[in-house]
Amino acid sequence: MADTQTIAAAAHALDRPLVIGGVELGSRLIVGTGKYRTNQVMIDAIRASGAEMVTVAVRRVDLDRTKQEGILHHLSPDEFFLLANTAGCYTAADAIRYARLARAAGFNEFVKLEVIGDESTLLPDVLATVEAAKQLAGDGFKVMAYTNDDLITALRLEDAGCVAVMPLASPIGSGLGVVNPYFIREIKRRLSVPVIVDAGVGTASDACVTMEQGVDGVLMNTALAAADDPVRMAHAMRHAMIAGRLAFLAGRMPAREIAVPSSPTSGMLD
Amino acid sequence: MTTTQTTRIRVNGKPRDVSRGLTVRGLLEELELHPGMVVVELNREILERDGYDDVPVNEGDTIELVHFVGGG
Numbered sequence A: 001m002a003d004t005q006t007i008a009a010a011a012h013a014l015d016r017p018l019v020i021g022g023v024e025l026g027s028r029l030i031v032g033t034g035k036y037r038t039n040q041v042m043i044d045a046i047r048a049s050g051a052e053m054v055t056v057a058v059r060r061v062d063l064d065r066t067k068q069e070g071i072l073h074h075l076s077p078d079e080f081f082l083l084a085n086t087a088g089c090y091t092a093a094d095a096i097r098y099a100r101l102a103r104a105a106g107f108n109e110f111v112k113l114e115v116i117g118d119e120s121t122l123l124p125d126v127l128a129t130v131e132a133a134k135q136l137a138g139d140g141f142k143v144m145a146y147t148n149d150d151l152i153t154a155l156r157l158e159d160a161g162c163v164a165v166m167p168l169a170s171p172i173g174s175g176l177g178v179v180n181p182y183f184i185r186e187i188k189r190r191l192s193v194p195v196i197v198d199a200g201v202g203t204a205s206d207a208c209v210t211m212e213q214g215v216d217g218v219l220m221n222t223a224l225a226a227a228d229d230p231v232r233m234a235h236a237m238r239h240a241m242i243a244g245r246l247a248f249l250a251g252r253m254p255a256r257e258i259a260v261p262s263s264p265t266s267g268m269l270d
Numbered sequence B: 001m002t003t004t005q006t007t008r009i010r011v012n013g014k015p016r017d018v019s020r021g022l023t024v025r026g027l028l029e030e031l032e033l034h035p036g037m038v039v040v041e042l043n044r045e046i047l048e049r050d051g052y053d054d055v056p057v058n059e060g061d062t063i064e065l066v067h068f069v070g071g072g
Helices: A002-014 A039-049 A092-104 A126-138 A151-159 A181-190 A204-212 A230-250 B024-030
Strands: A018-020 A023-025 A029-031 A053-060 A081-085 A110-113 A142-147 A164-167 A196-198 A217-220 B006-011 B014-019 B039-042 B062-070
Touching: A002 A230, A029 A039, A029 A230, A039 A230, A053 A092, A081 A092, A092 A110, A092 A126, A092 B039, A092 B062, A110 A126, A126 A142, A126 A151, A142 A151, A151 A164, A151 A181, A164 A181, A164 A196, A204 A217, A204 A230, A217 A230, B014 B024, B024 B039
Parallel strands: A029 A053, A029 A217, A053 A081, A081 A110, A110 A142, A142 A164, A196 A217, B006 B062
Antiparallel strands: A018 A023, A053 B062, B006 B014, B039 B062
16 A cells, blocks of 8 residues: 555654664554454454554463464464563463463563453552562563553553553553543653553544654554454554654644634735 | 373363373374474473473373463
């Protein structure tokens, strides 16, 4: 798509690349690989999104072969940077176990750390997340930690040695967009490591608004996988990410609650 | 196959009878799994891939075989 390439080239010329833990990424969008209707739709949508880093989960091999086979049959580690997650873990010990299993697969030392604290909201257990982050960072992992939109936790995760801190926009899979833009901005202002907003983006405008807060990137899964047309939505997200990022870098005009004319007020006819 | 020719282990949470005297590599072959596509945890210890030929599968072992699946 020439149009998409032109836009990507403009973004490249007007922005600097995102670097996480020493890895340079050509896209500020990171996408998940879960919940797609088919593997073909997944791969088409990921390619359309322009994302270079993709998340995967660690699960038991199904020895009865009744369910889907491993994702590496569909997704080449040569084409995408694999970011394994610890989704589904409710304790620091479990998250560390899953992270180590993921690293043993031999691709990289990155992990998307996720320690869930509550089944109905899927909100993170931030105490367990900080504890796991410390241990994993000490063990040589490059930890990208999913967390609440809480500044103090974000600072603790940075201190723990995380290479990126990933506050939620709103709960996982909710599609509610950024519910607290002020907290997200404050986290970005205070941290030195990249801030990636992870979870809650529902549609393109959400991605755009998120990037306008000045954060370094967005991680999403359901917004693409659960769209009626994931490939179209992936194109939209790619554009929205670039739009939001460039709008942030451009610096928006001040918002006012009074009208100010755009045309000269002088030179009017009698 | 009689019980004397098999070893009872636990794989991915379920009991399973496998051939007696297998190494981890042999177990993966018996289960038709590509060694490069799975990670093996034996009794809570993650195994290095280059050690599969040297590690025997013993009666009562608990083995987890995991791989990457779609996730967010």
